[in-house]
Amino acid sequence: MILSIIVALLGIFFAFFIYQWKKLDPDKMAEKVKVLYKISLNKWYIDEIYQATFINGAIGLSKILFWFDSTIVDGIVNGTATVTRWCSVASSKFDTYVVDGMVNAMAYLSGFIGLILRRFQTGKVQTYVVLVVFSLIILLFFFK
């Protein structure tokens, strides 16, 4: 405690020495210890350091986190929605082309078979007789 009082008194004495009794020229003194003078004049740059570290740091962090929130966290939410929509489009395509495609394919297939089979339906009794005879021969050949 005593030490700090001595230091303080020394400082007060020094200030009196320069500014009150004017034993030394303050401007010349400032010129000699320019760096110290500047630091002292700007309150050790505490405000500037505080601004640069705590205030800008907190604001910067808040901006980064908000970017994270709106891009990453919300991106996942919206991404889920997008993926779900893609899946719905894919399943819709699957439904139209594969599931319904099979239904339509059955229709086409029966139509196609019909196209072939209509050739045999000529209405001529002679043709039918020939076909029946041929078929019988083939059947007999197989199941003799």
Add this chain to the structure above:
Amino acid sequence: MLSLITFLPIVGMILILFLPKTQAKIIKSLTLAITGAQVIIAAFMLGSYNYTMAGINDPKSFQFIEKFQWINIANFPLLGNIKIDYFLGIDGLSIPLVLLTAIITFVATLASWKIDKSIKGYFALFLLLDTGMMGVFVALDFFLFYIFWELMLLPMYFLIGIWGGPRKEYAAIKFFLYTLFGSVFMMLVMIGLYFSTQIVDNGTKIYTFNMLAMMDPKNFVANGILSPLNPNNLRLIAYIALFIGFAIKIPMFPFHTWLPDAHVEAPTAISVILAGVLLKMGTYGILRICYPVFPEITHQLIWFIALFGMINIIYGALCAMAQKDFKKLIAYSSVSHMGFVMLGMASLNTIGISGAVLQMFNHGTITAMLFIIVGVIYDRAHTRGIYEFGGLATQMPIYTGFTTLAFFAAIGLPGLSGFISEAFVFLGAFQSTNIRVITAVSTLGMLLGAAYMLWTLQRVYLGQLNVKWSSLKDLDFREYAMLVPLSIIIIFLGIYPSAMLNLMNSSVNAMVKFMAEAPKVFGSLGSL
């Protein structure tokens, strides 16, 4: 009594539907009368409330009980007799929230006064929403609870989607799907619990949705999927699923992104309801269902609940600080403040849980006031950009006065209600040794809260007045009618918090006692 306060809005809704849509004034007055009547009923219930009855897990000490058989199907194939009760009742956990719902809905009706687009539809949906919210806080049957929970979704979807801002459709569907996503989990757990709980009814054993029966170890079914008697039970997974269902509503990080969108796009009155009441449904659900139904799992996961509370507090505050939109800033501040509720809940002691419930009430009133404040300036200036204002204090001194009060209450200034609840949360959480570090880090949130609130106060209300805003008028009568009651509550609970703390005290004590004893009871069942 509880049926009256819950279904009165539905009666009002039906009356409104029969009114011609040109009678805007009658529709509004009717809604105001209904919500006013709710406040009176709530006040009456408060007057005749018995402070010594605890509730929580004891059906006999709930108050204003109404219990009727609702659904009764005998000999249903595979399931046997299905009986579902209409079971309402309140205890110290729910009465603060019933009061809050009544007050906030009344204030929100006043905030809806300037709606000019299809008024009839708006107020009909508004009253339906009211019933849903009130029902959630009074239902004691899980099935009924779930119905009210879902009932609230539908009007909310339309209220945001039709009467909202520029991105209303996006916000509405996001809110709806997100909450429904959580509800699906909730329903699965509900069904699991149904098949794990049996009570004796007329000599035969039947499954039940009764929440209080689910908390009683003697009702567990030996092979139930969520029964502690079953060695292969899925209680841990069920707990997490149910918790997520509620966490979406709180909203807990990382399920919170529906909130800034919904709050910003919703009209002022709906933002007030969203922040004032809906968010509390999440934390209420955790305290009402997650905690007492799964006490042993709660103890296992308590550290994570506290951790997510801390993330909400710090992360929400930092995100709020980065906002340029006034309303979005308030929305993120809600995320931060709901973190305090979670931290308080995680303490598992009387002070912490009292603080959490009190914080639910206080956040409801304070944030409602903040959203009204944003609404006032948006009504006049049609913009919410924080950087577009400045010096409003000289132009609108009374408005600035109310704003300062609300801001200081949100920061947690001693003498205002926010301080008491935050202090109680920290007092409780510090006592809980395993979450002490989390609590210490969380206190940083109070500092950040002060930072973004005061910075906003400085940017919007102090400094040089922008000439563009030199014609803005100060508050009108309707705005006084909204802000004055909320301010009175905030100051009253700041000076005399016992009014609210005594109300919940016996219930919170019963809860803490139950939670402390339950792990032993539930744990020993597992080895049977």
